[in-house]
Amino acid sequence: MTALLDIHDLAIRTGSKSLVADLSFSIAAGERLGLIGESGSGKSLTALAAIGLLPEALMASGSILLDGHQLVGACDRELVPLRGTAAAVVFQEPLTALDPLARIGRQVGEAVRRRAKRDGAATDKASITREVLSLLDQVALPDTGRIFNAWPHEISGGQRQRAAIAMALACKPKLLIADEPTTALDVTTQAEILALLKRLVRERDMALLFISHDLPVVAGTVDRVLVMQHGRIVETGAVADVFAQPQHPYTQSLVVAARAFDDALEMTA
Numbered sequence: 001m002t003a004l005l006d007i008h009d010l011a012i013r014t015g016s017k018s019l020v021a022d023l024s025f026s027i028a029a030g031e032r033l034g035l036i037g038e039s040g041s042g043k044s045l046t047a048l049a050a051i052g053l054l055p056e057a058l059m060a061s062g063s064i065l066l067d068g069h070q071l072v073g074a075c076d077r078e079l080v081p082l083r084g085t086a087a088a089v090v091f092q093e094p095l096t097a098l099d100p101l102a103r104i105g106r107q108v109g110e111a112v113r114r115r116a117k118r119d120g121a122a123t124d125k126a127s128i129t130r131e132v133l134s135l136l137d138q139v140a141l142p143d144t145g146r147i148f149n150a151w152p153h154e155i156s157g158g159q160r161q162r163a164a165i166a167m168a169l170a171c172k173p174k175l176l177i178a179d180e181p182t183t184a185l186d187v188t189t190q191a192e193i194l195a196l197l198k199r200l201v202r203e204r205d206m207a208l209l210f211i212s213h214d215l216p217v218v219a220g221t222v223d224r225v226l227v228m229q230h231g232r233i234v235e236t237g238a239v240a241d242v243f244a245q246p247q248h249p250y251t252q253s254l255v256v257a258a259r260a261f262d263d264a265l266e267m268t269a
C-alpha cells in the first residue's frame with residue numbers, strides 16, 4: 001500500500017549546523033504514529049517539513065512524499081493546495097492558527113469556504129454558516145452560536161484549541177499533525193482535548209502524526225512510536241513493545257521516569 005506520508009533520508013540544516021539527520025519513516029492512511037523526544041530533538045521541524053512549512057532559512061534534503069507529492073524543493077504554488085487537504089496541523093498554542101483579530105466563525109468559515117470551493121460545493125453564506133456551526137458542534141464546543149461570534153480572546157484556552165481543531169478539520173485532511181496539542185492546557189482540559197482528537201481521528205479515518213514529550217500521553221494515543229534524540233530517530237516500534245522493552249538508553253530513561261511518576265501517584269492515592 002502506498003504511504004500517505006513517506007519521509008526518506010530527510011536532513012534539515014541551518015548553515016553548517018545539522019538539526020535533523022537520517023530521518024526515514026512513513027505513515028499509512030488511517031495509521032496513528034507518535035513522535036516523542038526531548039525538547040530540541042527535532043520533532044516540530046519534522047512536523048513542519050511534513051507539511052511544507054519549514055522556515056526559509058533552513059535547508060532540507062532527502063525526500064518527503066505527502067499523498068504522492070514531493071515536498072522537498074517544491075515551491076509555494078505546489079505546496080499551498082496540499083496544506084489542509086492532504087495534511088493539516090494543530091499546534092501547541094491555538095493562537096498560532098487563529099487570527100486574534102477575526103471572530104471564530106469567520107476564521108473557521110474561511111477554511112470551510114476554501115474546501116467547498118475546491119470540492120465544487122455551495123459557498124453561499126447560509127451553507128458556510130451551517131457547516132461552521134456543525135464543525136463547532138463536532139469539536140464539542142458549548143453554545144456554538146456565541147462561540148461563532150466570539151473573538152479568540154473571549155473564549156478559554158481549551159475552547160480556542162477546539163476551534164483550531166475545527167479549522168484543521170474543515171479541509172477534511174487525510175493526515176492530521178498534532179504538535180504538542182495539549183501542552184499549553186491544564187490537566188483536565190488536556191484529557192478532554194486528547195479524547196476529542198482520538199475520537200475525531202477514529203470517526204474520520206484520518207492518519208495521525210502525534211508529537212509529544214509526554215510518554216504516557218503518546219502511549220494512550222497512537223499505535224506506533226518513533227523516539228527522537230538530537231535530531232535522529234533512536235528507536236521505533238509498536239507502542240506496547242517500545243514501552244515494555246525499550247532498547248535505547250534514552251527511551252529507557254523515559255520509561256523509568258514515567259514509571260517513577262506512576263509509583264509516586266500510587267503512593268499518594
Ligand SMILES: Nc1ncnc2c1ncn2[C@@H]1O[C@H](COP(=O)(O)OP(=O)(O)OP(=O)(O)O)[C@@H](O)[C@H]1O
Pocket residue numbers: 014019037038039040041042043044045046055057058213
Ligand atoms: N528557524 C530555526 N532556525 C534555526 N534553528 C532552529 C529553527 N527552528 C528550530 N531550530 C532548532 O532546531 C532544533 C530542533 O527544534 P524543534 O523545534 O524541532 O525541537 P522540538 O523537538 O520540537 O522541541 P520542543 O519539544 O521544545 O518543541 C533545536 O535545536 C532548535 O533550536
